[in-house]
Amino acid sequence: MKTQNNRGWFFVLPVLLLVAFNALIPIMTVVNYSVQETFGNNVFFWQGLDWFQQLLNSDRFHAALGRQFLFTGLILVIEIPLGIIIALSMPRQGVWVPVCLVLMALPMLIPWNVVGAMWNIFTLPDIGLLGYLMNHTLGINYDMTQNPLAAWVTIITMDVWHWTSLVVLLSYAGLVSIPDAYYQAAKIDGASNWSVFRYIQLPKMKTVLTIAILLRFMDSFNIYTEPFVLTGGGPGNSTTLLSIDLVKIALGQFDLGPAAAMSLIYFAITLLVSWLFYTLMTKDDAK
Amino acid sequence: MAKITLSNLRHSYYPNPQGPDDYALKEIDLDWEDGGAYALLGPSGCGKSTLLNIISGLLIPSEGRILFDDRDVTKLEPTQRNIAQVFQFPVIYDTMSVFDNLAFPLRNRGAAEADVTRRVHEIAEMLELTDMLKTRAAGLSPDNKQKISMGRGLVRDDVNVVMFDEPLTVIDPHLKWKLRSKLKELHQKVRATMIYVTHDQTEALTFADQVVVMQDGEIVQIGTPVDLFERPAHTFVGHFIGSPGMNLLPCEINGQSASFQGQPITLEGAITKGEGRCEIGIRPEFVALSDKGLAAKVLKVSDVGRHSVVEAMVGETSIKAIVEGETPGQGADVHLAFDPARTRLYRDGWIATEAKQ
Numbered sequence: 032m033k034t035q036n037n038r039g040w041f042f043v044l045p046v047l048l049l050v051a052f053n054a055l056i057p058i059m060t061v062v063n064y065s066v067q068e069t070f071g072n073n074v075f076f077w078q079g080l081d082w083f084q085q086l087l088n089s090d091r092f093h094a095a096l097g098r099q100f101l102f103t104g105l106i107l108v109i110e111i112p113l114g115i116i117i118a119l120s121m122p123r124q125g126v127w128v129p130v131c132l133v134l135m136a137l138p139m140l141i142p143w144n145v146v147g148a149m150w151n152i153f154t155l156p157d158i159g160l161l162g163y164l165m166n167h168t169l170g171i172n173y174d175m176t177q178n179p180l181a182a183w184v185t186i187i188t189m190d191v192w193h194w195t196s197l198v199v200l201l202s203y204a205g206l207v208s209i210p211d212a213y214y215q216a217a218k219i220d221g222a223s224n225w226s227v228f229r230y231i232q233l234p235k236m237k238t239v240l241t242i243a244i245l246l247r248f249m250d251s252f253n254i255y256t257e258p259f260v261l262t263g264g265g266p267g268n269s270t271t272l273l274s275i276d277l278v279k280i281a282l283g284q285f286d287l288g289p290a291a292a293m294s295l296i297y298f299a300i301t302l303l304v305s306w307l308f309y310t311l312m313t314k315d316d317a318k
Numbered sequence: 319m320a321k322i323t324l325s326n327l328r329h330s331y332y333p334n335p336q337g338p339d340d341y342a343l344k345e346i347d348l349d350w351e352d353g354g355a356y357a358l359l360g361p362s363g364c365g366k367s368t369l370l371n372i373i374s375g376l377l378i379p380s381e382g383r384i385l386f387d388d389r390d391v392t393k394l395e396p397t398q399r400n401i402a403q404v405f406q407f408p409v410i411y412d413t414m415s416v417f418d419n420l421a422f423p424l425r426n427r428g429a430a431e432a433d434v435t436r437r438v439h440e441i442a443e444m445l446e447l448t449d450m451l452k453t454r455a456a457g458l459s460p461d462n463k464q465k466i467s468m469g470r471g472l473v474r475d476d477v478n479v480v481m482f483d484e485p486l487t488v489i490d491p492h493l494k495w496k497l498r499s500k501l502k503e504l505h506q507k508v509r510a511t512m513i514y515v516t517h518d519q520t521e522a523l524t525f526a527d528q529v530v531v532m533q534d535g536e537i538v539q540i541g542t543p544v545d546l547f548e549r550p551a552h553t554f555v556g557h558f559i560g561s562p563g564m565n566l567l568p569c570e571i572n573g574q575s576a577s578f579q580g581q582p583i584t585l586e587g588a589i590t591k592g593e594g595r596c597e598i599g600i601r602p603e604f605v606a607l608s609d610k611g612l613a614a615k616v617l618k619v620s621d622v623g624r625h626s627v628v629e630a631m632v633g634e635t636s637i638k639a640i641v642e643g644e645t646p647g648q649g650a651d652v653h654l655a656f657d658p659a660r661t662r663l664y665r666d667g668w669i670a671t672e673a674k675q
Binding site: 215219221223231234235 | 409
């Protein structure tokens with residue numbers, strides 16, 4: 032007969048409490064808000080799924096979501112290949128390895144609001160180094176407070192500067208774990224540089240690249256601080272990404288119900304895309 | 319297919335080697351005949367992998383030349399030398415099927431797809447991989463992966479030499495034996511020159527027609543497995559090959575006679591001229607327990623299955639004898655007799671008796 036020992040549950044209890052307080056309870060509060068309307072004073076009216084319906088039909092939400100996907104898509108398309116190329120060209124042994132690694136890690140160590148402030152000053156047309164150079168030396172009209180294109184170029188460049196290092200470091204870790212024998216065998220088999228990349232380096236980097244893409248997707252999809260400090264969502268609404276819009280609704284307009292509904296949809300999209308991506312990437316390994 | 323000549327080869331991993339100790343390879347002169355099965359045998363760090371990498375072109379030697387037939391290939395890239403190498407750990411291309419793995423070296427060289435298919439099937443047949451050709455290589459067991467590595471080495475029929483760098487290290491013991499005989503069989507089928515690097519004497523002696531024994535960056539003896547066993551040219555070979563290794567007894571030389579602890583010992587032949595520290599070498603297989611001979615006391619008897627190894631002390635020196643059948647007990651007094659035809663003299667490590675004709 033199998034003996035039942037329920038003492039195991041006690042060991043799970045601390046984690047359960049932790050998860051309850053940092054995830055379950057907050058999210059249930061949001062769920063609670065999302066189906067009600069409030070005018071303050073802790074008075075609530077039942078609203079059902081109205082907020083969800085309204086949001087899903089709102090042009091404002093569609094536009095912000097579109098901008099969000101555009102932003103995330105662009106930075107992934109730039110950061111992933113760029114990160115791989117930099118990792119491939121980094122030395123694999125010698126005195127320059129630690130130097131390169133530290134230089135690479137540097138941007139990631141800077142606090143996010145500082146990054147936003149730095150790039151803001153950097154691009155000011157009158158005193159910023161880049162802004163002055165573009166407008167006064169090169170004669171290109173570059174002002175992100177006026178021109179939506181300039182604002183987009185700036186937030187994309189800023190994110191690439193801030194986060195490509197993550198892709199570099201993860202890819203590099205994948206690269207250095209490849210034993211020399213693989214390169215030697217490929218040489219003897221007469222493989223071209225492209226073949227070495229395609230059949231040795233890329234497959235060996237696959238796991239870390241999956242993690243890199245997943246992290247970069249989640250982080251960039253939820254990005255708030257940097258564009259908020261840099262452009263504040265402007266000019267107009269041109270760089271109002273989902274999180275910025277959400278904060279405007281929740282704290283600017285104090286529409287807690289719609290904001291809660293938006294949070295849940297936002298969360299669901301992030302979760303869904305991450306899950307889809309991860310399932311697709313690891314599908315082959317299960318075979 | 320080609321004869322490979324190594325001429326005055328030396329290699330150092332230091333940019334400015336000072337003394338002989340800085341050389342990983344010291345002065346190698348060697349011919350590998352076309353179609354031969356060679357083993358390169360020696361302990362870890364003796365320079366055998368260095369030598370292999372120099373032949374394959376992964377390493378450029380500090381000095382000396384490598385000739386394939388009469389063509390100097392010293393400075394050529396591995397691709398241009400047309401060689402194949404199988405590494406210690408199986409190298410496979412994870413994302414490809416077994417078929418594509420085997421086809422890779424051919425396709426890289428622009429072979430026609432019909433030839434590729436024909437060659438891959440031939441090789442897969444030899445290595446018993448035919449029924450896995452369509453599976454992905456990543457999920458296979460280590461011995462199958464190593465078979466694929468070997469297959470990639472053998473798939474080109476025009477290679478000058480196929481080299482194996484301790485290829486059975488990661489293979490389970492019972493499969494080791496199987497792969498080893500497979501390799502021998504393959505050599506007889508494809509008749510390519512093969513060089514097999516190992517520190518395992520059993521692997522070397524079963525695979526090779528000619529065994530090259532290396533120590534400290536030098537070749538100490540080249541010979542058939544029987545030569546190495548019967549008449550080691552150096553005490554290192556005597557010690558390294560055989561289980562247990564050769565007995566070495568410090569001795570006195572007086573003209574043409576040798577004596578060990580005052581007892582005269584009959585040698586195989588005349589002693590060559592020279593000065594240096596002398597030792598008598600005799601394999602345990604040729605030491606017998608008898609009524610007369612060297613008086614000794616049994617220290618230890620180990621039963622290794624088919625026979626027993628008796629370790630007996632003569633004064634301070636221990637001598638091992640391989641005994642079949644009954645063995646004396648521990649502490650027993652015995653007499654040891656040497657087979658004179660197999661008793662050799664070594665001076666400073668090198669053989670110093672003339673062989674009987």
